Amino acid sequence: MVVSKPSSDTSHLYDGKTVRSSAPSRKKAAGQLGIGSEIPSDAIPNVEIPSFIESLLGGPLVPKMKFLPPDKMVQNLQVAVYGVLVGLALLTYMISPPEGTMWYILFGSLAFANIMQLSIIAGATVTGFMGTYKRDARFSLLSNTLFILAILRFASSKTSLSNDLFGFQDNPFMLAILVVVYSVLLIMYFELSNGVIRYSMLDTSIRTNEVYVMNPKKIVGKYHRSLVINPIIATLLAWFVLSANTILPFIVGIFSNDTKVRLQESVELTSVYGVALGTLFVFIVVGILFGLNLPTHLQRFRESRAE
Amino acid sequence: MWSRKSAMLGSLAVAMYLLGLTLRNSQLVTIAVVIFVFLTWAALFGGHADVAASGRRADEWSGEEGAALGSVVAMRKLSSARMFEDGELSVTLRMQNTSSLPKILEVRDRVPEVMRIKEGANYILMELGPRRETFIEYTVECPLRGFYSLGPVTVRIQDPFGLFHKEKELHVYNDFLVFPKMEDLKETFVKSRVPKIFTGAVNIRQPGPGSEFYSLREYFEGDSFRSINWSAYARSGKLMVNERERDAVSDIIIIVDSRSVAETGPVSRNSLVYSTRAAASLAKYFLGRRDSVGVIVYGDEVVSVDRDTGKKQLYVILTKLAGAVARGNIPLQVVVNRILPHINKGSPIIFLSNLEDDPTIVNALRDFRARDFDVTVLTPSSLEFEFDAKRIDRTGYEVMKTERDVLIGELRGLGVNIMDWEPDMLLSTALAGARGF
Numbered sequence: 001m002v003v004s005k006p007s008s009d010t011s012h013l014y015d016g017k018t019v020r021s022s023a024p025s026r027k028k029a030a031g032q033l034g035i036g037s038e039i040p041s042d043a044i045p046n047v048e049i050p051s052f053i054e055s056l057l058g059g060p061l062v063p064k065m066k067f068l069p070p071d072k073m074v075q076n077l078q079v080a081v082y083g084v085l086v087g088l089a090l091l092t093y094m095i096s097p098p099e100g101t102m103w104y105i106l107f108g109s110l111a112f113a114n115i116m117q118l119s120i121i122a123g124a125t126v127t128g129f130m131g132t133y134k135r136d137a138r139f140s141l142l143s144n145t146l147f148i149l150a151i152l153r154f155a156s157s158k159t160s161l162s163n164d165l166f167g168f169q170d171n172p173f174m175l176a177i178l179v180v181v182y183s184v185l186l187i188m189y190f191e192l193s194n195g196v197i198r199y200s201m202l203d204t205s206i207r208t209n210e211v212y213v214m215n216p217k218k219i220v221g222k223y224h225r226s227l228v229i230n231p232i233i234a235t236l237l238a239w240f241v242l243s244a245n246t247i248l249p250f251i252v253g254i255f256s257n258d259t260k261v262r263l264q265e266s267v268e269l270t271s272v273y274g275v276a277l278g279t280l281f282v283f284i285v286v287g288i289l290f291g292l293n294l295p296t297h298l299q300r301f302r303e304s305r306a307e
Numbered sequence: 308m309w310s311r312k313s314a315m316l317g318s319l320a321v322a323m324y325l326l327g328l329t330l331r332n333s334q335l336v337t338i339a340v341v342i343f344v345f346l347t348w349a350a351l352f353g354g355h356a357d358v359a360a361s362g363r364r365a366d367e368w369s370g371e372e373g374a375a376l377g378s379v380v381a382m383r384k385l386s387s388a389r390m391f392e393d394g395e396l397s398v399t400l401r402m403q404n405t406s407s408l409p410k411i412l413e414v415r416d417r418v419p420e421v422m423r424i425k426e427g428a429n430y431i432l433m434e435l436g437p438r439r440e441t442f443i444e445y446t447v448e449c450p451l452r453g454f455y456s457l458g459p460v461t462v463r464i465q466d467p468f469g470l471f472h473k474e475k476e477l478h479v480y481n482d483f484l485v486f487p488k489m490e491d492l493k494e495t496f497v498k499s500r501v502p503k504i505f506t507g508a509v510n511i512r513q514p515g516p517g518s519e520f521y522s523l524r525e526y527f528e529g530d531s532f533r534s535i536n537w538s539a540y541a542r543s544g545k546l547m548v549n550e551r552e553r554d555a556v557s558d559i560i561i562i563v564d565s566r567s568v569a570e571t572g573p574v575s576r577n578s579l580v581y582s583t584r585a586a587a588s589l590a591k592y593f594l595g596r597r598d599s600v601g602v603i604v605y606g607d608e609v610v611s612v613d614r615d616t617g618k619k620q621l622y623v624i625l626t627k628l629a630g631a632v633a634r635g636n637i638p639l640q641v642v643v644n645r646i647l648p649h650i651n652k653g654s655p656i657i658f659l660s661n662l663e664d665d666p667t668i669v670n671a672l673r674d675f676r677a678r679d680f681d682v683t684v685l686t687p688s689s690l691e692f693e694f695d696a697k698r699i700d701r702t703g704y705e706v707m708k709t710e711r712d713v714l715i716g717e718l719r720g721l722g723v724n725i726m727d728w729e730p731d732m733l734l735s736t737a738l739a740g741a742r743g744f
């Protein structure tokens with residue numbers, strides 16, 4: 001078989017043809033190009049189309065920026081994430097017994113549900129470690145999802161423990177504290193793992209001169225303070241919200257002692273609906289505060305006080 | 308304003324709360340409540356959820372800025388309002404906090420996309436103390452001509468966890484102008500055959516008062532004794548005098564093609580970029596030798612700078628060239644028909660175009676030549692730009708290159724001084740090539 005090699009002489013292309021004297025038309029020329037004249041790949045502009053997940057999250061999961069090695073701040077945050085992750089994994093295991101999980105409902109086997117629950121918690125922990133160590137948001141997001149999946153239970157109204165090491169099962173107060181601590185740990189894990197990515201990006205931007213940070217100690221200091229203060233505040237406020245079944249009877253007791261007793265003995269108030277009622281009350285107040293534009297007034301008050 | 312993170316956490320909390328109520332699972336409700344509390348605390352005491360709470364959009368809102376961001380003031384100072392391409396512009400941004408409270412701010416000064424930050428940063432994260440001000444300095448490199456504007460300054464405050472933020476655009480703008488850069492020309496080889504009455508520094512190929520040798524002729528009575536060429540007298544035995552080439556000012560017309568096709572090629576290497584730089588260099592050269600220079604830029608409209616002389620004219624021309632935008636597709640014939648009655652017969656005309664996508668070019672230039680205009684065409688090759696950028700393949704390039712060569716040959720046949728201006732060729736070399744040197 002004879003393969004004709006392309007020749008550099010292109011004069012044959014014009015044999016018997018009328019050559020226009022006007023300026024060449026790029027479009028027309030493109031249309032006339034024969035076989036083997038496909039558009040080079042680098043001539044096609046790169047169009048970034050976000051995937052479905054990325055569009056849901058509003059941006060790319062993996063930042064285009066390649067992180068520089070972590071600085072001390074990021075390393076400290078990573079260590080904090082590891083600590084929180086271990087605590088969270090243990091607490092998740094404690095407060096989410098296999099009974100009531102979707103695996104138990106679907107398959108009816110306690111052993112299988114137990115294995116599944118352990119696997120999910122282990123998976124969440126491992127991906128959490130990987131996400132934090134590699135500073136890859138995809139693993140962190142997967143870990144967050146697995147933790148949420150682990151805590152989804154379709155069973156009882158009351159909290160039950162899979163492993164009652166400290167004998168909390170019979171103490172509703174300690175159980176409530178355990179759940180609140182778990183919740184705070186969960187949200188702190190979300191925040192810290194996200195903080196690792198955020199501060200890695202910031203640190204890389206600073207070191208590549210993309211961003212200039214004036215007085216970084218104060219900015220980092222504020223973040224550190226918030227890492228301590230916000231969980232404490234969240235715990236106290238959440239505790240307040242969840243204590244509706246004791247606060248409401250106390251308030252009602254000012255007006256009527258009988259109603260107070262009835263409320264204290266009410267099954268509904270001590271159940272999840274009591275919590276919902278407490279939440280409703282508290283967030284109605286919060287809504288009113290926002291409606292009155294409290295943040296602005298607060299800001300103005302702080303400004304005027306500083307004057 | 309809610310960030311993506313806070314929106315996701317909020318959605319998660321709502322979902323858990325509803326699921327918890329449906330399933331009567333107090334654990335889920337407890338987790339949801341903690342997330343709610345966390346978000347509320349950040350929103351309430353971060354002082355940034357006011358926009359969401361008020362239900363108004365950020366751009367409609369002015370009240371909250373009075374409290375949170377209203378006390379932040381920005382001012383900007385530029386080192387220069389005019390510069391040439393590849394020049395550097397030093398920007399000093401002065402940020403003031405007139406409030407009595409310290410603020411942690413993210414400040415971004417918006418810089419045109421084509422500019423490059425050379426030194427410093429236009430994105431700053433800072434803690435601005437009460438009643439304090441700070442100066443942010445950075446330098447931008449301006450690689451391309453044009454009218455540009457710096458600003459607005461975007462200021463953002465957010466809580467430490469990045470859950471809620473508030474942005475404000477401080478509408479502080481500074482305009483500046485980047486002129487096309489110019490090449491120093493020693494000689495353009497462009498001379499007028501039609502003198503004007505004022506004596507200038509240009510030889511116009513006619514005998515008269517001047518400095519360059521033109522020819523020898525016999526001595527007539529009244530000729531200056533100093534102009535006798537004694538060597539010629541010795542050779543021929545007749546008194547011969549040197550005639551000099553007349554120096555005079557000329558009208559130079561520069562036509563720049565700024566149709567949309569002129570921007571074919573990479574942003575920094577295309578026909579329009581080369582044409583504007585060439586026009587600026589030529590205008591500087593001709594004005595420097597006291598010629599009268601007029602410029603016509605055509606694209607979607609015909610913009611002309613009337614012939615004039617002097618430094619002011621150079622500034623006017625540079626400003627027009629800086630603002631030339633690749634738009635429209637007016638044929639050259641339209642331009643020629645419009646300007647022909649207004650230019651002196653025989654004036655040198657320099658046409659800068661990639662000669663693409665205009666079937667009237669040959670006829671238009673023929674019209675010039677028929678009226679004895681001295682036409683020079685410098686044609687930056689879009690083909691080369693595109694081929695260098697690997698946007699067209701070898702076959703396409705060969706086909707179009709041949710068509711282009713045919714066109715150039717045809718124009719040369721009309722007596723047009725034409726040069727296919729390759730990307731790496733200096734303007735002076737291209738001019739010399741066009742004039743047959």
